[in-house]
Amino acid sequence: xxxxxxxxxxxxxxxxxxxxxxxxxxxxxxxxxxxxxxxxxxxxxxxxxxxxxxxxxxxxxxxxxxxxxxxxxxxxxxxxxxxxxxxxxxxxxxxxxxxxxxxxx
Amino acid sequence: xxxxxxxxxxxxxxxxxxxxxxxxxxxxxxxxxxxxxxxxxxxxxxxxxxxxxxxxxxxxxxxxxxxxxxxxxxxxxxxxxxxxxxxxxxxxxxxxxxxxxxxxxxxxxxxxxxxxxxxxxxxxxxxxxxxxxxxxxxxxxxxxxxxxxxxxxxxxxxxxxxxxxxxxxxxxxxxxxxxxxxxxxxxxxxxxxxxxxxxxxxxxxxxxxxxxxxxxxxxxxxxxxxxxxxxxxxxxxxxxxxxxxxxxxxxxxxxxxxxxxxxxxxxxxxxxxxxxxxxxxxxxxxxxxxxxxxxxxxxxxxxxxxxxxxxxxxxxxxxxxxxxxxxxxxxxxxxxxxxxxxxxxxxxxxxxxxxxxxxxxxxxxxxxxxxxxxxxxxxxxxxxxxxxxxxxxxxxxxxxxxxxxxxxxxxxxxxxxxxxxxxxxxxxxxxxxxxxxxxxxxxxxxxxxxxxxxxxxxxxxxxxxxxxxxxxxxxxxxxxxxxxxxxx
Numbered sequence: 028x029x030x031x032x033x034x035x036x037x038x039x040x041x042x043x044x045x046x047x048x049x050x051x052x053x054x055x056x057x058x059x060x061x062x063x064x065x066x067x068x069x070x071x072x073x074x075x076x077x078x079x080x081x082x083x084x085x086x087x088x089x090x091x092x093x094x095x096x097x098x099x100x101x102x103x104x105x106x107x108x109x110x111x112x113x114x115x116x117x118x119x120x121x122x123x124x125x126x127x128x129x130x131x132x
Numbered sequence: 133x134x135x136x137x138x139x140x141x142x143x144x145x146x147x148x149x150x151x152x153x154x155x156x157x158x159x160x161x162x163x164x165x166x167x168x169x170x171x172x173x174x175x176x177x178x179x180x181x182x183x184x185x186x187x188x189x190x191x192x193x194x195x196x197x198x199x200x201x202x203x204x205x206x207x208x209x210x211x212x213x214x215x216x217x218x219x220x221x222x223x224x225x226x227x228x229x230x231x232x233x234x235x236x237x238x239x240x241x242x243x244x245x246x247x248x249x250x251x252x253x254x255x256x257x258x259x260x261x262x263x264x265x266x267x268x269x270x271x272x273x274x275x276x277x278x279x280x281x282x283x284x285x286x287x288x289x290x291x292x293x294x295x296x297x298x299x300x301x302x303x304x305x306x307x308x309x310x311x312x313x314x315x316x317x318x319x320x321x322x323x324x325x326x327x328x329x330x331x332x333x334x335x336x337x338x339x340x341x342x343x344x345x346x347x348x349x350x351x352x353x354x355x356x357x358x359x360x361x362x363x364x365x366x367x368x369x370x371x372x373x374x375x376x377x378x379x380x381x382x383x384x385x386x387x388x389x390x391x392x393x394x395x396x397x398x399x400x401x402x403x404x405x406x407x408x409x410x411x412x413x414x415x416x417x418x419x420x421x422x423x424x425x426x427x428x429x430x431x432x433x434x435x436x437x438x439x440x441x442x443x444x445x446x447x448x449x450x451x452x453x454x455x456x457x458x459x460x461x462x463x464x465x466x467x468x469x470x471x472x473x474x475x476x477x478x479x480x481x482x483x484x485x486x487x488x489x490x491x492x493x494x495x496x497x498x499x500x501x502x503x504x505x506x507x508x509x510x511x512x513x514x515x516x517x518x519x520x521x522x523x524x525x526x527x528x529x530x531x532x533x534x535x536x537x538x539x540x541x542x543x544x545x546x547x548x549x550x551x552x553x554x555x556x557x558x559x560x561x562x563x564x565x566x567x568x569x570x571x572x573x574x575x576x577x578x579x580x581x582x583x584x585x586x587x588x589x590x591x592x593x594x595x596x597x598x599x600x601x602x603x604x605x606x607x608x609x610x611x612x613x614x615x616x617x618x619x620x
Binding site (some may be wrong): 037054067 | 229230231323325336366430433436439448467471473474480492493502503506507548563586
């Protein structure tokens, strides 16, 4: 993807960019859907565009509303093995392994 | 029996006026007969309800005094319930039977409550109308043409139609407060971190918060007593001690300073809704509160800020749905890539996919600073506005939504019109503050809500104000047409 900045890129998005994003998100978009999806996302990006006009110099980004940081705990094993329970709800398993289509020929 | 509050039901069970089996059966019958008009539930396990009720009656007979013993409670289908399907309103999880209970569910069970059923919701809590649910939208019990709001629309509709005494909801941008307003019930979104997120299907982790939805502020206080508290299994759960939310319900609000953000009464607010909220505010004034004009100068930026942060976090959270470990898998995948992309294409609905794409874009190389970091900076400006107001006033008040419930289909093809529904609620999540909606009037035969916003961890005060207001008014006692129907 081209490295563009808001200064020269008015937050619109091209169809080929949507296809790239969809690939990154691992979501298939049918060919006839690309155009309407692009239009909708362009409208959303146009709406969020107004943030670019806000002066945020020197403002610390807020990742957590209480500015809390991740808590640490003692490195002890606290989980028990629940493989059977977890695999009971999987689409396809065999011998304790999750099955997917062949990856390595 | 079905019209009683949770507080009244708890007293009735303790005094042996009725049993939990009778109470549960009453709600099961109402759901059977009336939920066809409402579509508020997606799963009800009648046998499990009956056996839990029988066990609760045994406990009551043995003198057990857990606060909610024998009370049936509906849960939004976002909370994992062991062995009971948890769909999150999505085809992706239509076949998902969790191997564990959410902490919220465990806490209700520890306090004796019964799981009455799982309620309908917008898919992955993304929506303001319930129309994105894989199971079809729930309907507003006040008017079958109208939406119940969302995303906790099934919970709000069930409580308003008297198909549950109370329910749980979650609120990422207004999903407890807006449906509570649309259905004429009371709902509170606590401070971020007050209620555990463990086992609550994640949407936007820095915004998500669970809370109670009920017919009175007193019932919300009772339920919040059960829900709130530190959970070592949720790394963002607050370690701050929990107060008794029922203790201050009756405290006089004389001298309370209520800020009215000018932006919450500006263009966009329907005139009749404005008039009803103004009259509710005069009621609070009559109870001894002082009204003070305040300003939230960055509030117009809450919608764009939210629609960067929430989709960005959602795109990360929803990457776990891969068709491998649980949930939906497409038929006959050609290879692993096809398995991922087609399972996600077919398993997710339109709005969810749209938000994943927007979020992926905002987080992608070259755009992160322009979108995500920028939105996080504006988020701080939005929070700073609130904190500055709280130097001058104790709480803020305004409308919960711009108007009463809208007609189904009216906004479902226009994402941005739908996003603007939450214009008064989104900023509260961005700032991590507690917010509550209470019934505050009727507009053209439909309820509207007043929103109260408090300082961090000031839930008790919001509930106190709500309770005092409900002692002086009867908006919360208005009943939807569907609620007045009998099941027998």
